[in-house]
Amino acid sequence: MEIRPILASLRKHRIPALLIMLEIALACAVLCNAVFMIGQRVTDIHLPNAIDEDGISVVTVNGADPKLAGSDIPRNLAALRGIAGVTAVAAVTSMPLDQNPALSPFTATPDAKSTVNTSVYFIGSGGEQALGLHLLEGRYFNADEYADSGLQDFHSTGHVALVTQSDAHRLWPGQSALGKTLYTNATGWTVVGVVADMLAQDPKFNRAEGRYSSVFFPLHPDAMMGDYVVRSAQRDRERVVRDAAQVLDKLQPGAVVEGKTYAGMRDEYFATTNSMVWMLVLVCVVMLAVTAFGIVGLTSFWVGQRRRQIGIRRAVGATRGHIMQYFQTENFLLSTAGVVMGMAMAFGINLYLMRHYEMMRMPWYYLPGSAVALWVVGQLAVFGPARRAAAVPPVVATRSA
Amino acid sequence: MFSYYLDLAVRSLKRSPGLTALMVLAIGFGVAASMTTWSVFRAVSGDPIPWKSSKLFVPQIDVWGPQGRSSDGEPPNAMAYPDAMVLMRDHRAKLQSAMYQISPSVVPAQAGRHPLNVSGHAVYSEFFPMLDVPFLYGSGWNASDDTQRTAVVVISSKLNQKLFAGANSVGKTLNIESKDYRVVGVLDNWNPQPRYYDVVNSGGFSATGEDVFLPFERAIEVGMSNDGNTNCNAVPAESGFVGLQHSNCVWIAYMAQLDDAAAVTAYRNYLDGYAHAQQQAGRFGWAVNNRLRDLPAFLDNQHVVPSDTKVSLLVAIGLLLVCLVNTVGLLLAKFLRRSGEIGVRRALGAPRSAIYAQFLTEAGIIGAAGGVLGLLLTGVGVACVGWVLPKSIATLARLDLPLLALTLLVAVVATLLAGLYPTSRAARVQPAWQLKSN
Numbered sequence: 001m002e003i004r005p006i007l008a009s010l011r012k013h014r015i016p017a018l019l020i021m022l023e024i025a026l027a028c029a030v031l032c033n034a035v036f037m038i039g040q041r042v043t044d045i046h047l048p049n050a051i052d053e054d055g056i057s058v059v060t061v062n063g064a065d066p067k068l069a070g071s072d073i074p075r076n077l078a079a080l081r082g083i084a085g086v087t088a089v090a091a092v093t094s095m096p097l098d099q100n101p102a103l104s105p106f107t108a109t110p111d112a113k114s115t116v117n118t119s120v121y122f123i124g125s126g127g128e129q130a131l132g133l134h135l136l137e138g139r140y141f142n143a144d145e146y147a148d149s150g151l152q153d154f155h156s157t158g159h160v161a162l163v164t165q166s167d168a169h170r171l172w173p174g175q176s177a178l179g180k181t182l183y184t185n186a187t188g189w190t191v192v193g194v195v196a197d198m199l200a201q202d203p204k205f206n207r208a209e210g211r212y213s214s215v216f217f218p219l220h221p222d223a224m225m226g227d228y229v230v231r232s233a234q235r236d237r238e239r240v241v242r243d244a245a246q247v248l249d250k251l252q253p254g255a256v257v258e259g260k261t262y263a264g265m266r267d268e269y270f271a272t273t274n275s276m277v278w279m280l281v282l283v284c285v286v287m288l289a290v291t292a293f294g295i296v297g298l299t300s301f302w303v304g305q306r307r308r309q310i311g312i313r314r315a316v317g318a319t320r321g322h323i324m325q326y327f328q329t330e331n332f333l334l335s336t337a338g339v340v341m342g343m344a345m346a347f348g349i350n351l352y353l354m355r356h357y358e359m360m361r362m363p364w365y366y367l368p369g370s371a372v373a374l375w376v377v378g379q380l381a382v383f384g385p386a387r388r389a390a391a392v393p394p395v396v397a398t399r400s401a
Numbered sequence: 402m403f404s405y406y407l408d409l410a411v412r413s414l415k416r417s418p419g420l421t422a423l424m425v426l427a428i429g430f431g432v433a434a435s436m437t438t439w440s441v442f443r444a445v446s447g448d449p450i451p452w453k454s455s456k457l458f459v460p461q462i463d464v465w466g467p468q469g470r471s472s473d474g475e476p477p478n479a480m481a482y483p484d485a486m487v488l489m490r491d492h493r494a495k496l497q498s499a500m501y502q503i504s505p506s507v508v509p510a511q512a513g514r515h516p517l518n519v520s521g522h523a524v525y526s527e528f529f530p531m532l533d534v535p536f537l538y539g540s541g542w543n544a545s546d547d548t549q550r551t552a553v554v555v556i557s558s559k560l561n562q563k564l565f566a567g568a569n570s571v572g573k574t575l576n577i578e579s580k581d582y583r584v585v586g587v588l589d590n591w592n593p594q595p596r597y598y599d600v601v602n603s604g605g606f607s608a609t610g611e612d613v614f615l616p617f618e619r620a621i622e623v624g625m626s627n628d629g630n631t632n633c634n635a636v637p638a639e640s641g642f643v644g645l646q647h648s649n650c651v652w653i654a655y656m657a658q659l660d661d662a663a664a665v666t667a668y669r670n671y672l673d674g675y676a677h678a679q680q681q682a683g684r685f686g687w688a689v690n691n692r693l694r695d696l697p698a699f700l701d702n703q704h705v706v707p708s709d710t711k712v713s714l715l716v717a718i719g720l721l722l723v724c725l726v727n728t729v730g731l732l733l734a735k736f737l738r739r740s741g742e743i744g745v746r747r748a749l750g751a752p753r754s755a756i757y758a759q760f761l762t763e764a765g766i767i768g769a770a771g772g773v774l775g776l777l778l779t780g781v782g783v784a785c786v787g788w789v790l791p792k793s794i795a796t797l798a799r800l801d802l803p804l805l806a807l808t809l810l811v812a813v814v815a816t817l818l819a820g821l822y823p824t825s826r827a828a829r830v831q832p833a834w835q836l837k838s839n
Contacts, residue, residue, distance in 0.1 A: 015733065015822070015826075016730065016733055016734065019726060019729060019730040019733065020730065022726050023723060023726045023727055023730060026719065026722055026723045026726060027723050029719070030716065030719035030720065030723065033716075034716055034719075037712065037716075062506075062518050063506040063516060063518055113468070152640050155636065184636070185635065185636055187636070255516070256506075256515070256516070256517070256518050272709070276709055276713070279713060280713075280716065283434060283716055283717070283720050286430050286434070286720065287719075287720050287723050290426075290427050290430065290431075290723055290724055290727050291723065291727065293423045293427070293727070294427075294726075294727035294730050294731060297420055297423060297730065297731040297734055298730050298731070298733075298734050300734070301733075301734030301735075301737070301738060304738060305737075305738070353712070353715075357711060357712055359712075
């Protein structure tokens with residue numbers, strides 16, 4: 001296909017050509033960044049979490065008498081175990097994604113500084129099984145450790161801790177974390193086990209570096225334990241959480257009791273992220289549609305304007321295919337120019353967003369990705385008008401316009 | 402003449418209904434998307450107390466030194482208990498209050514009712530006049546209640562509705578954390594957004610208002626613990642709530658009213674003087690690094706507007722731009738196709754201005770139609786915004802008259818601008834050439 005005549009003709013229609021290019025460039029720039037934002041948020045929503053998310057329900061008890069915690073908690077746990085279908089129960093201080101972060105920096109040496117905020121979990125006896133943690137190395141807490149460990153100013157008075165795989169790699173790169181000492185200021189705990197990565201209490205707040213930073217301490221029944229973790233089969237969980245909330249409501253008449261399935265908690269945490277994704281998808285679709293219709297409109301106009309020239313070309317021997325190709329190539333050239341401009345703009349917008357809105361750098365493949373998308377949209381949009389152009393009969397050339 | 406142009410425009414638009422619909426839709430969508438996000442953005446970035454915000458100041462004292470500062474050298478955004486108490490005692494501002502977030506349980510007097518967890522703040526008496534808090538019944542407590550730690554409480558109208566069926570409950574007693582408090586005031590509907598008096602602890606926005614306000618020193622005395630954030634640079638030497646009070650952990654919000662520039666300078670000097678004194682006493686081993694920002698500056702510094710809201714505004718503006726460029730292109734295509742008609746009108750003696758008037762009328766009609774569509778879609782968008790954004794923020798977005806007017810204006814101005822170039826091209830058409838070739 002000879003492109004020189006196309007360029008010559010575009011030079012005659014500078015403004016409409018420029019408008020199509022600008023439209024494609026803007027669409028490309030916005031599309032790149034919007035798709036990148038969608039991608040980041042979808043990754044967030046699907047972040048893996050190494051607990052039994054499908055089987056866990058959480059019942060939160062607020063306002064129980066703290067002095068009675070030592071006797072109330074074992075009694076409550078026993079009652080919860082009695083519910084049909086319950087496989088494990090435990091009391092804990094907080095849950096991943098419960099948006100109520102208890103954070104502390106931990107280091108591998110005493111009195112060092114850390115910029116990572118680690119989520120702190122105090123779990124009661126059987127907490128590992130109730131949460132469904134995955135042990136990778138070492139062991140869980142034993143009964144003595146549970147009995148000995150208390151809580152003072154949000155620090156464990158025990159001597160042992162479990163860490164996540166991410167923290168083990170971060171704090172002791174290239175070594176086994178087992179037997180090492182984990183410090184906050186001068187206080188240290190021995191790492192007895194490493195578990196698979198479990199999400200932080202508020203990963204949006206913790207950002208990427210603290211997302212999988214969690215430490216577990218054993219704790220004997222304590223007033224700080226407001227969450228009861230109840231594990232069951234997935235199909236039983238709705239009934240189990242209802243029953244569990246009723247049981248605790250009866251046992252703790254002065255307290256506010258609320259039960260949720262863990263799946264529900266996760267949905268709740270990511271609800272706004274999820275809606276943001278749908279909004280961005282909607283914007284992208286509307287934008288691509290508008291761009292496509294704009295191309296259809298302008299190309300149709302050109303076709304209408306050039307009916308006579310098309311007729312002449314047909315009369316001197318051009319096939320329908322040649323005419324189609326002409327408009328398709330023309331669109332391809334305009335799209336290419338627009339996309340090149342658009343990629344530069346997209347990169348600029350990304351830099352701006354990085355500086356002002358905590359956005360990450362866009363990986364390079366988003367640029368050619370959205371370029372291809374706009375080429376395809378352009379070709380689809382031009383197809384109709386090009387076919388109409390090809391349908392122009394040669395006899396048009398003989399009529400006086 | 403205008404009605405004639407109107408008629409011409411309607412005829413011309415009817416001739417190509419597809420293209421017309423396309424332009425109207427493009428403008429409608431662009432305007433609706435950007436206006437909806439803008440309404441949210443304006444709601445969250447607005448001044449919560451515009452008549453007074455320039456007189457309200459948030460002091461920050463660097464209790465942690467260089468080690469505890471964030472990367473931009475900012476001191477902590479809340480205050481440690483000892484400093485807040487000295488500032489309250491010295492009482493250098495016209496009005497001031499230290500405050501912290503509480504979440505006590507309230508036991509209804511009626512038998513068989515479940516206790517409620519309510520949220521609120523422990524504040525000083527000057528909190529109420531300083532923030533112009535509206536009262537339905539009664540008033541705040543007075544300064545002597547602060548010092549005597551009287552068991553008094555100010556409750557919200559919502560809690561009053563729940564516990565006292567909306568009647569005037571001033572003088573009645575309320576059981577809070579198993580102690581009796583006398584109700585001295587019932588607030589009128591008051592739930593400022595953002596919750597500017599304590600953005601650090603509340604995260605800025607909350608759909609549900611606060612239900613109780615207690616005297617600060619009373620709450621400290623009965624050991625009502627802090628329900629907001631506590632940030633520490635070191636483990637407190639002593640344990641419990643009392644240990645927290647003796648520590649350098651920051652957990653107290655503070656606000657002061659300073660009426661003029663002289664008062665601001667004096668207060669700034671006072672803060673620096675206090676930091677110097679602490680330096681000499683050996684508590685601060687670093688240069689003075691205080692901040693005293695007025696409320697709008699502090700809200701900006703604390704990034705109270707969520708970044709998702711800003712990003713969605715940018716995306717929507719991008720969409721509006723794409724739609725406008727698209728409309729320019731389509732109008733251009735439409736107008737340039739009619740050079741024959743323009744040629745005839747010009748040959749019959751129509752001046753260029755008449756051509757402008759005719760074509761801008763047509764562009765304006767498209768703009769107005771797009772605007773009306775945009776208006777409807779904006780209405781739908783604002784109603785559905787709760788689906789996209791957190792409830793606490795979505796409830797703030799409202800469709801109001803200025804927003805409606807702006808929607809229409811943006812649409813019409815945008816299309817008129819879009820119509821300007823094609824019109825000028827059309828008006829420049831040489832009548833003779835057009836007539837000859839036809």
